Amino acid sequence: QMTQSPSSLSASVGDTVTITCQASQDISNYLNWYQHKPGKAPKILIHDASILETGVPSRFSGSGSGTDFSFTISSLQPEDLATYYCQQFYSVPRTFGQGTKLEIK
Amino acid sequence: EGQVVESGGGLVQPGGSLRLSCAVSGFTFNNYWMSWVRQAPGKGLEWVASINEDGSEKYYMDSVKGQFTISRDNAKKSLDLQMKSLRIEDTAVYYCARGRNNFRYWGQGTLVTVSS
Numbered sequence: 001q002m003t004q005s006p007s008s009l010s011a012s013v014g015d016t017v018t019i020t021c022q023a024s025q026d027i028s029n030y031l032n033w034y035q036h037k038p039g040k041a042p043k044i045l046i047h048d049a050s051i052l053e054t055g056v057p058s059r060f061s062g063s064g065s066g067t068d069f070s071f072t073i074s075s076l077q078p079e080d081l082a083t084y085y086c087q088q089f090y091s092v093p094r095t096f097g098q099g100t101k102l103e104i105k
Numbered sequence: 106e107g108q109v110v111e112s113g114g115g116l117v118q119p120g121g122s123l124r125l126s127c128a129v130s131g132f133t134f135n136n137y138w139m140s141w142v143r144q145a146p147g148k149g150l151e152w153v154a155s156i157n158e159d160g161s162e163k164y165y166m167d168s169v170k171g172q173f174t175i176s177r178d179n180a181k182k183s184l185d186l187q188m189k190s191l192r193i194e195d196t197a198v199y200y201c202a203r204g205r206n207n208f209r210y211w212g213q214g215t216l217v218t219v220s221s
Contacts, residue, residue, distance in 0.1 A: 032207055034150070041109075041200070041211035042142075042150065085150055089206035093166045094140075094152040 004086055004097025012105045015076045019100045021069045021086035030090040033062050033071045036099075037082045046071065078104055107131040107210035111201045114215030121191050125215055127184040127201030135159070135179040138205035141186050143197035144214070151197075154186065155205040164205075169195075191219045 001024035011017045021031065029049035036042040044053055046062035049069060059074045073080055081104050086097040113125040127139070140155040154165045154175040163175055174187040184201055196219045202208035 030206070034208070036150070039213075041213055042202075042208070043211070044207055044209055047207045083149075087150070087152075087208070092155075092164050094155075094205075096150040096152070099149040 002086055002088055002095050002097040004100060006100060007098060008101045008103065010103040010105055011076050013076055013078060016072060016074045017076060017102065019071045019084055019086075021064075021071070021097050023067045023069070023088055023090075025090075026066050027088045027090035029065050030088055031062075031064070031069050032087045032089065033060075034085045034087060034096075035080075035082045036085065042085070073102075076104065080104070107203060109201050109203065109210050109212035111199065111212040111215040114199065114217045116218045116220065117191055118221050119191060119193055119219055121219070122187070122189040123191065123217060125186040125188070125199055125201075125217070127186075127212060129182045129184070129201075129203075129210075132203065132210065134177075134182040137203050139175075139177060139184045140202050140205055140208060141175060141184075142200045142202055142208065142211075144200070145194070145197040148197075153199070156184070157205075188217070191217075193219050195219050 003022045031049045033046040034042045050062045062071050083099045083101045085099050108130045110128045141153040156163050156175045176185045198214035200214045201212045203210040
């Protein structure tokens, strides 16, 4: 079970935003973060809690281990409008957080 | 660059069946686990099923066990999801994705609507 917060977030261009994800049990670093834009395929941004996918801008970052994780976007850009999800791969079923809908003011 | 294209979605009555397919290109299909993930209207992402490289291992979410069957044809580089006894709550966009831990190379999804 993954508990993600907040469910929605509004911020301005240039802001730093942070999303958190809490696991119901110790999942080590078996956690990914995805970006999902409306009408598009979801995209993995961070794998293994803190490793940036190739080609993903460095303003995206992840941290955490065990049960508590965070995902940060620094210097928010207009194209970051999307819903963001955490996902654990410690056990089956694979589970996603409820999602955080990010709006740009 | 890997590409994934889903097909087969549509409108089906409750209790009906539907078979989804996923065509893959740009990576060596038979080297990877493949998965289906869905998103119900207004809801988040939900993992549905995964299958290993040669089709000998399959995992399902509890609510679709015995109802959905994941399969693959490595010669055709295709992944299928056979869905039967469909329920209204199975209405969703179904995505095909590469992997079982880290889902990379998702398709745009195919919409399944279960309604009378």
